[in-house]
Amino acid sequence: MGKDPSGAQPAAVLARTLGIDITVAVKWQRAAAGDWASYAADVSRRVPENQ
Template structure:
C-alpha cells in the first residue's frame, strides 16, 4: 500500500517525479511535507481519530517505559514524561520495585 501511495502521491506544489520528492505526503509548499493539521483532517475524513490514537499510544508507552527513556525517545522534557507516567498509572519505578520484591519472597 505504501509503494502504491508513493507512486501515486500528489501535492499542490509537487515538483518533479514522485521519485524526486522526499516526502510521503508532500505539502502545499515546495520541499515541505504536509502540515500536521492537514494530515489530521485527511485522517478524520477516512474515520481515524489522530488525537485519540496518539494519546493512547503515548499513555501505553508511558506505562511501559521509564520516564527518562520516554523523554529522550520522544524529545520531551523529563517532567512531561513523568506527568504522562502518573496520568497513565505507569509508575515504572514502583512497578519494578514490586516485581523485584515479589520475586524475592
C-alpha cells in the first residue's frame, strides 16, 4: 500500500486517538507542519546572544 499524499492517514490516527472529526485532525496536522523553510531561514539569520 502506498503513502497517502494528502496526509489523511496520520490525521485519521490522530482523529481516532483523540475522538475528534477527521477534518479537524487534518487541519491540526497541516497547522503543525508549518513552513519549515521560513523557520530555517529565520534561525539562520539569528545573531547568537553572546555576540
